[in-house]
Amino acid sequence: MxxxxxxxxxxxxxxxxxxxxxxxxxxxxxxxxxxxxxxxxxxxxxxxxxxxxxxxxxxxxxxxxxxxxxxxxxxxxxxxxxxxxxxxxxxxxTSSNRLNEVVIKGYKAVKGMGYLNDVHDGVIYSGKKTEVILLDSLNANTAQNNPRQVLGRIPGANYSETEGSGFPSNGIGFRGLNPTQSVETNIRQNGYNVAADIFGYPETYYLPPLEAVERIEVTRGAASLQFGPQFGGVINYIIKKGSTDKALEINIQQTGGSFSLFNSFISAGGQVGKWNYYSFMQYKSILGWRPNSDVQQLSGFAGVNYQANAHLKFGLEYSILRNRIHMPGGFDDERFNLNSQASYRARNWLNSPWNILTGKIDYQFSPTAKLSVKSAYQFSSRNLVWKNEDGGPGTPDSISTVTLQPVNREVQREIFHANTTEARLTADYGNGEIKNTLAAGVRLFYGKMKREGGGLGTTGSDFDLTILDPHYGYNLDFTTTNIAPFVENIFHIGKRLSVTPGFRYEYLRSTVNGYIDNDITQTSHSSKDRSFALFGVGTQFITTSKTNIYANISQAYRPVTYDQLTPFGSATKIAPNLKDADGYNVDLGWRGSVKNYLNFDVSAFYLRYNNRIGVTEQFDGSGTPYLYRTNIANSIHKGVETYIEFNITKALFPGSTIGEFSFYNSFSFIDAKYVSGDFKGKSVEYAPQTINRFGATYTYKVFSTTFLISNTAKSYGDATNTVRSDDPALGLIPAYQVLDWSSSLRLGTYNFKFGINNLADARYFTVRTNEYPGPGIIPAIGRSFYVGFGAKF
The missing domain is CATH 2.60.40.1120 (Carboxypeptidase-like, regulatory domain)
Incomplete structure (x- = not known):
């Protein structure tokens, strides 16, 4: 040889x-x-x-x-x-964004909404109602996190539009659930919790800037088996990753607009060997639509991922929020109708410094088995200095007849420390062509919160949390311990049908220690243990290669929260022995696409909510009214949700050179009523019967523009369905229509964005509140415009 x-x-x-x-x-x-x-x-x-x-x-x-x-x-x-x-x-x-046609020039001709695959990031979604929104495919005012233009495609989404008036983020609720601070919805970033305390205080104060978000994943009530509370499901904001083609890529976005809006966003990311990193910083300030509604906010994020070898991947992320919000106060009905842009408060402030540190480990045992562990530690707070309650929302801050100075303000502080660790194992198994999928895991949670309120503050008008008397009106320490194992399994029956049963076991231990001064000092030293099981089952049938029928029934619950156990005013009362809420969600729908021009999701839902906690108006022995928090009754929410997106050009004029025209319609009908107790037959609070949004988009080469019409029916602020009351926290929330216009122009690595929010300058409101940032009616923002410029290097 x-x-x-x-x-x-x-x-x-x-x-x-x-x-x-x-x-x-x-x-x-x-x-x-x-x-x-x-x-x-x-x-x-x-x-x-x-x-x-x-x-x-x-x-x-x-x-x-x-x-x-x-x-x-x-x-x-x-x-x-x-x-x-x-x-x-x-x-x-098939991709969750398969309905979005990607054009080589860099823009998407169909600006659609997709849904999650059967298994995604270690979670089973087969048979569940899900939505996925890709931010780069939208014309939207991302600088101000405008909810209508971004999440408005999701049928039935209702918002508490209070930006700049005391709440750092716009809340969201589905199917007649309370949207305020998203208390009924599990808010996540990159798969981990960002709310204050998922059990005791599930309000959301931090949200990532939408300029940094790649996509938003929404799962309705069937998410309870994988994620626990709440009834309203999960919204998961997925942050962008660093470019895999460059060692460094920088993105800059500058936006200005009405009421001295200034928003500056810069991000940097890239790939260096086995390291991928992404970070951003956003600074936003605005004087506000109303006097005394100025806001300053700084948000930041840094994330790095290291691919150690073919099997092991590590990640570390840190998110921060620093803000200072001036609260202009609330209205009664008369003053809102007189001038909704006025302010009767000048000394009310809030800030909510937020910190979230998260570690991640992914281990690929084999091509069919993967373990993912996320552990998030949150150390945050919420602080107020205000004087809102005396004399009602229409009365200016009172002046002391002795000092001739404004009276002392009240100081309220909450401090949160929480650790949430979730481990998820996903494995495919089976013989032949048909594979089944197992998803199992456990969540470990420990959270503690110190809540202090009614403190004697200063007589000044600036942001000053100084306490003149160390004895607060109430001082409470809460803790929650949670252990929750869960498992779901996709069983394929042939190539078209699958059935996914699931189980979750919850153990909760809650403690409270401290005192409340409400006429007399009441001390509290108690603990409560409870455990329960949640069951569910989903099924999915593939009708064509691009359509499927899905159905799901899943149990859900919501424990009594810390804020529900604490008085929100000197003339309020709380029922003893409040009970946890429980119930279940049911979904049945058909979704998919037809070729490259039609996207649809048509579904019906049924939600049972037992032991619902709410506020009613009661009267004492002398006939004086007061607010009373209690388990009001059981409620049933049922209705239909439809989404349709149709590209007229692709359907009727394929190959057209005059641009593309498409529209979408997001519609929901909600019948949410109490079915027991004193309010049987009454409508549930914050449950508009119809929410209808119609958007039309025209795209020509590098230019795209969208016009949006949003209509929301009337709802009520309390379970009695009061239309008018001397207490402005109770009453009708009238129907409203809002028009928005937004556009974008892309020239190579540069982009220009511009638009007008609330084009017709509608005067409306979505919230009546019995505490901050009110009390009373909190108006939504009137007409405003924005202009933005961005570049990528």
Whole structure:
């Protein structure tokens, strides 16, 4: 044998290679998919049989990534040793944004909303009602986190629009649940909790700037088995990642607008070897639509991920919020109708410094099994100095007849410390072509909160939390311990039908220590233990390759929260022995797409809510009214939700060169009524019967513009369905219509954004509150405009 032949034989033995095949969920081969070998910069394209191959691969650990338009990106780890040939094949899942056609020029011709795949980021979504919104596909006022323009596509989404009036973020609620501070909805960022305390104080004060968000994932009430409370499901904000093609990419966005709005956003990210990083900083300030409603806010984030080897990945993230909010106070009905842009308070302030530190570990046991662990530690607070209650919302701050100075303000402080650790294991198993999926995990939570209120503050008008008397009106320490294992499993029955049963076990221990001064000093030293099981089952039937029918029933609960146990005014009372709420959600729907021009989701829902806690108006022995918090009754929420998006140009004029025109309609009908107790037959608070939004978009090359009409029916501020009351926290919330216009222009790496919010200058409100930032009616913002400029380097 010649020397050449011997050398050739040795080369054949020692050459390393990676090869495989790419198919879809139904076993159909995918041609033209991009296959990338990470850390080695090799790329190839699958042939007409879906096959690919990398030859002469140096020994080492790699990530093989497959990218194909219309499908989710897939990654698998592989370790190559000398002389080894690896067979790595992929089954591609249809992408959650498959309805958004990506044009090479950089804009999306269809600005649609998709839904999550059956299994996504270690969570089972098969049979559940989900929505996914891609931020880059929208014309929207992201600088001010305008909820109508961003989350308005989600049917039935109702908002407490109070930005600049005391709440740092706009709250959201679904299906007639309370939208204030998103207390009925589990708010997450990158899969971990960001609310104050998911059990004791589930208000949301921190939200990431939408300029930094890649997508928003929404799961309705069936999320309770995987995530626990609340009845309203989960909203998960997914932060962008650093560019995988550059060591450094910088994005700058500057926005200005009405009422001295200034928003500055800058981000930096990239890939350096096995390290990927992304960070941003946002500064926002505005004088406000009303006097005494100025806001200053700083948000920041830093995240880094390290791919240690083919199996192990580490991540660390840190989020901050620093703000100072001037609260102009609330109105009674008469003064709102007289001048909704006025202010009767000049000395009320709030800030909510927020800190969230999160560690993440992902371990790929095999191509079919993965463990993910996230542990988030939150150390945050909420602080108020205000004088709102004396004399009602229409009365200016009172002046002392002795000192001739304003009376002392009240100081209120909350301090939160909480750790949430969630571990999730996902594994595919089965024989032959049909694979089943198991998702199991556990959540460990410990939170503590110090709540102090009624403190004697200064007589000044600036933001000053100084206490002149160390004895607060109430001083309470709360703790919550939670252990919750959970499991779900997708069982495939043939290629079209799947059934997903699930189970969650909750153990809760709550303690409270401290005192409340309310005419007499009441001390509290108590603890409460409870445990219960939640069950659910979902099913999904594939009707065509792009449509499916889904159904789900899942139990849910909501424990009594810390704020519900604390008086919100000197003339209020709380019922003894408040009970936790429980119930269940049911969904039945049909969703999907038709070719590249129609996207739809039509569904019906049924929500049972037992032991609902609310506020009613009562009268003492002398006939004086007061507010009373108690378990009001059981309620049933039922209705339909529809979403349709239709690209007229693609459907009727394919190949048109005059641009594209599309529209969407998001509609919900909600019948939310009490079915027991004194208020049987009454409408549930904050449950408008219809919410209808219609948006039309025209796109031509690098220019895109959207016009949005939002209509929300009337609702009520309390369970008695009071239309008019001397107490402005009670009464009708009238129906309203809001018009928004937004546009964008992209020129290479530069972009321009501009638009007008509330085009017709509608005067409306969405909130009646019995405490901050009121009490009373808190108006929504009138007409305003914005202009933005951005660049990417």
């Amino acid at each position: 010649s020397f050449f032949s011997i050398s050739q034989s040795i080369a054949q033995v020692t050459t390393q290679e990676i090869k495989g095949q790419v198919t879809d969920e139904h076993g159909i081969t995918i041609a033209g998919a991009t296959v990338q070998l990470s850390y080695h910069l090799q790329k190839t394209i699958t042939d007409d049989k879906g096959l690919y191959a990398f030859h002469q691969v140096p020994p080492g650990s790699y990530i093989v990534k497959v990218i194909m338009q219309g499908f989710e990106v897939q990654e698998k780890a592989v370790n190559i040793t000398t002389g080894k040939k690896a067979q790595i094949s992929f089954i591609m899942n």
